[in-house]
Amino acid sequence: MLPATAPAFSPSALLLYCRPGFERECGQEITAACTGLSVAGAVRGKAGAGYVEFVPNDAGAGAKLRAGLRFEYLVFARQLIFAAPWIVDLPAADRVGALLPAIAAFGTAFGAVWLETADTNEAKELGAFCRKFAPPLEHALKAASLLREGEIGLPQLHLFFIGSSTVCAGVSDPGNSSPWPMGVPRLSLPPHAPSRSTQKLAEALHLWLPPAEDRRLLREGATAVDLGAAPGGWTWQLVRRGVRVTAVDNGPLAAQLLVTGLVEHVRADGFRYRPRRPVDWMVCDMVEQPIRVAELVADWFAGGWCTHSIFNLKLPMKKRYEELERCRGAMRERWRAAGVTCTLRFKHLYHDREEVTGYAHRTDDPRKKRHRTSDQALHSK
Ligand SMILES: C[S@@+](CC[C@H](N)C(=O)[O-])C[C@H]1O[C@@H](n2cnc3c(N)ncnc32)[C@H](O)[C@@H]1O
Numbered sequence: 001m002l003p004a005t006a007p008a009f010s011p012s013a014l015l016l017y018c019r020p021g022f023e024r025e026c027g028q029e030i031t032a033a034c035t036g037l038s039v040a041g042a043v044r045g046k047a048g049a050g051y052v053e054f055v056p057n058d059a060g061a062g063a064k065l066r067a068g069l070r071f072e073y074l075v076f077a078r079q080l081i082f083a084a085p086w087i088v089d090l091p092a093a094d095r096v097g098a099l100l101p102a103i104a105a106f107g108t109a110f111g112a113v114w115l116e117t118a119d120t121n122e123a124k125e126l127g128a129f130c131r132k133f134a135p136p137l138e139h140a141l142k143a144a145s146l147l148r149e150g151e152i153g154l155p156q157l158h159l160f161f162i163g164s165s166t167v168c169a170g171v172s173d174p175g176n177s178s179p180w181p182m183g184v185p186r187l188s189l190p191p192h193a194p195s196r197s198t199q200k201l202a203e204a205l206h207l208w209l210p211p212a213e214d215r216r217l218l219r220e221g222a223t224a225v226d227l228g229a230a231p232g233g234w235t236w237q238l239v240r241r242g243v244r245v246t247a248v249d250n251g252p253l254a255a256q257l258l259v260t261g262l263v264e265h266v267r268a269d270g271f272r273y274r275p276r277r278p279v280d281w282m283v284c285d286m287v288e289q290p291i292r293v294a295e296l297v298a299d300w301f302a303g304g305w306c307t308h309s310i311f312n313l314k315l316p317m318k319k320r321y322e323e324l325e326r327c328r329g330a331m332r333e334r335w336r337a338a339g340v341t342c343t344l345r346f347k348h349l350y351h352d353r354e355e356v357t358g359y360a361h362r363t364d365d366p367r368k369k370r371h372r373t374s375d376q377a378l379h380s381k
Contacts, residue, residue, distance in 0.1 A: 010059075010060065011062035011082035011170065012055070012062060013055045014034075014065060014069075014081065015081040016081070017077065017119070019076075019078070020120050023047055023049060023050075023051070026052045030054045031043055033073065034065060037069070041056035049120070050120045065082070066173070071178070072345065078119075083160075085168075086167070090167060096136055096137050100146075106157070108155060110156060110157040111150060111155065112156045113157040117130060117160070156174070157169070158171065158172060183350075190202075192236075193237075194235075196233065198237055214241075218242075220242035223280050224243050224245045224283060225245070225246045226238070226246070227249075227270035228284060228287070229247035229249045229265075232253045236254070242262070246275065246279075250267050250269075271296055278307075280307055281308045285312045286312075290316075294328075297331065301342050308360070309359070309361070310358070311357070312355050312357055313346075324356060344359070344360045346358045
């Protein structure tokens with residue numbers, strides 16, 4: 001089925017999934033990222049649709065975007081797909097037959113095929129259609145040598161349906177995309193966790209720490225402070241890994257945490273609390289103005305009180321993208337002034353609602369008091 005001399009696929013657009021209601025931010029962000037690669041274009045998106053498209057003005061710019069965009073730097077996108085033009089008239093009698101030539105035109109085999117929809121209530125019915133349609137399609141793709149499941153390094157094929165006859169086909173690249181269908185991680189809620197918030201920290205750790213790093217950095221003997229800890233879902237994630245936690249909150253903590261012997265409950269203001277000695281981790285889920293939390297986190301690194309942090313920024317209803325950039329800028333500026341070097345990432349996690357989660361870690365040696373002017377790592381976003 002694959003033509004012997006298939007031309008390299010040149011995407012005509014980017015397709016990005018996002019949480020419904022965050023299309024504007026997703027569009028602002030991808031526009032900025034493409035501008036950074038000197039590619040201008042237009043965002044197409046509808047409020048509440050759960051996805052946006054970015055169409056470059058220069059039809060030949062798709063390959064440049066595929067080479068230059070990094071999914072890990074995108075905050076609001078759940079998935080980054082390099083897309084072919086929409087197919088709007090799939091015949092109900094033979095959808096597979098109609099799709100195969102379009103899929104072969106990508107000029108590659110795929111390691112996986114995902115039939116996807118937007119993460120909206122309206123699209124739920126289509127999910128059933130996708131589940132039914134997947135087996136015959138996979139069968140046909142395998143027969144045509146277009147699907148070689150599990151083969152390392154092959155791109156994923158996405159078929160994004162907005163109706164049973166309207167689909168956008170595209171590819172995502174392993175290592176530069178979400179590894180989850182629809183960009184939605186499947187993490188089950190641990191039955192004994194004190195709160196649903198525990199899912200946010202679980203997802204953040206899963207996203208930013210590969211398993212070996214998780215074991216190395218969050219282990220018996222590691223120390224953490226949890227600001228705004230009650231009732232204790234984030235503390236619970238740390239304690240189950242053997243980490244000793246100081247849980248700061250005026251509210252009550254779940255009793256199951258206190259009996260572990262690993263948790264000290266401090267009733268104090270999280271903005272004023274300082275550790276007696278530096279800790280490995282500071283996590284923070286206080287509901288407060290995002291800039292206050294961002295400055296607090298920046299202070300913890302500048303003061304040498306922690307080397308890793310995961311924290312939540314509750315975003316305002318309006319200008320969410322701008323507010324996030326303001327917070328990012330304030331943190332970088334604080335670190336530049338203090339001469340510390342940190343990397344900083346943000347993600348609008350699946351378990352986040354009107355908020356984003358940040359991960360910062362110090363990349364210079366906090367034991368050495370160095371006053372560097374270079375903030376090379378900060379510039380890496
Ligand atoms: C969203 S809840 C945290 C949930 C927690 N991460 C969990 O998983 O169970 C926010 C918490 O922040 C606490 N909080 C808000 N402002 C605070 C402050 N200035 N100092 C300490 N705690 C604060 C509240 O009391 C509340 O318990």
